[in-house]
Amino acid sequence: MVEQEWLSERFAEHQGRLHAVAHRMLGSRGEAEDAVQEAWLRVSRADTGQVENLAGWLTTITARVCLNMLEARRARREEAAGALPPEPAPEIGSTDPEDEALLADSVGVALMVVLDTLTPAERLAFVLHDVFAVSFGEIGTVIDRSPAAARQLASRARRRVRGAAEASEAARSAERDIVEAFLAASRSGDFAALLELLDPDAVALEVRGAPAVASFFAGRAQAARLALVDGVPAAVWLHRGQPRAVFTFTIGDGKITHIAIDTDQGRLQRRELVLLTQERR
Structure with a gap:
């Protein structure tokens, strides 16, 4: 024993x-x-x-x-x-x-x-x-x-x-540039820049089409941070320093085709989240 x-x-x-x-x-x-x-x-x-x-x-x-x-x-x-x-x-x-x-x-x-x-x-x-x-x-x-x-x-x-x-x-670096540009355009409300980054048939939640998706995100993302989520460039929305939502991006031919938003706290705790302290300019 x-x-x-x-x-x-x-x-x-x-x-x-x-x-x-x-x-x-x-x-x-x-x-x-x-x-x-x-x-x-x-x-x-x-x-x-x-x-x-x-x-x-x-x-x-x-x-x-x-x-x-x-x-x-x-x-x-x-x-x-x-x-x-x-x-x-x-x-x-x-x-x-x-x-x-x-x-x-x-x-x-x-x-x-x-x-x-x-x-x-x-x-x-x-x-x-x-x-x-x-x-x-x-x-x-x-x-x-x-x-x-x-x-x-x-x-x-x-x-x-x-x-x-x-x-x-190489792929991750290119995707990071696109996600970073999307967050910057979203924060500043740059509708034209958002349209440039989105595929014409882009989808986010129930919103479909680049103009509608751009309108939805324009002026938002103030609390979103560039991050690696399970090793892939993404965005994390923080509340009082805690991750409350993860935005993952599907990118094809240099354009964002789909944005998924996950707010399930159980799943978020199981994912590997690495906040990137300095965004590239």
Whole structure:
């Protein structure tokens, strides 16, 4: 009983990191919580007498749970469950070790973009190594591969993520410019500028057509702030410093085609809101 209480306390100490690992692996907070719960069930039934590195052991168990969930998810989308990719051949002309880690911001945005294009093994190798600095030896143990194979899987995933990061950042920058210009025109009541930013068939709430949408927003947005909502340029309306509404924009061919307004406080609390303190001029 004493040992179980000790293990429960140690698991609680590492639970934040384990949840972060699972969230990066699975891309969903709900699934991450399920994975951590499953990891605890496995931990609570295991013999910890031979465990020397508790943090690494807990990470390994959580990663294995996530790997199983990813493979099950992949199998549901395919006619037949796919096995792990074949043992990759060694890479010629490997990159310098200092170039192996991606910037945190790029990882956060790009990983979501390419999440479903990576195989479960590639995803696990990339996330554990590049985001959480887990060694390729430990990763190889999780996926039953050699350290060299784990390195190659991470490298393969990294190339995809780098390409997606560049495309994602370019798109996000263009969208941010449009959202920022829309907020500025809305605050100043610049009807002509709003029309220029809106698609002729733009829709917002029950308002349809660029002239009607421009009239609706002209002179408003005084309390709206430019923000990233789940990594995407958007606007947040604040009341007494608290987010009360999120405005998300659908943009096509450089024009705003749809503006959605979400005031559900439960959903707002689950979204990742990052207020941008300085708007570009």
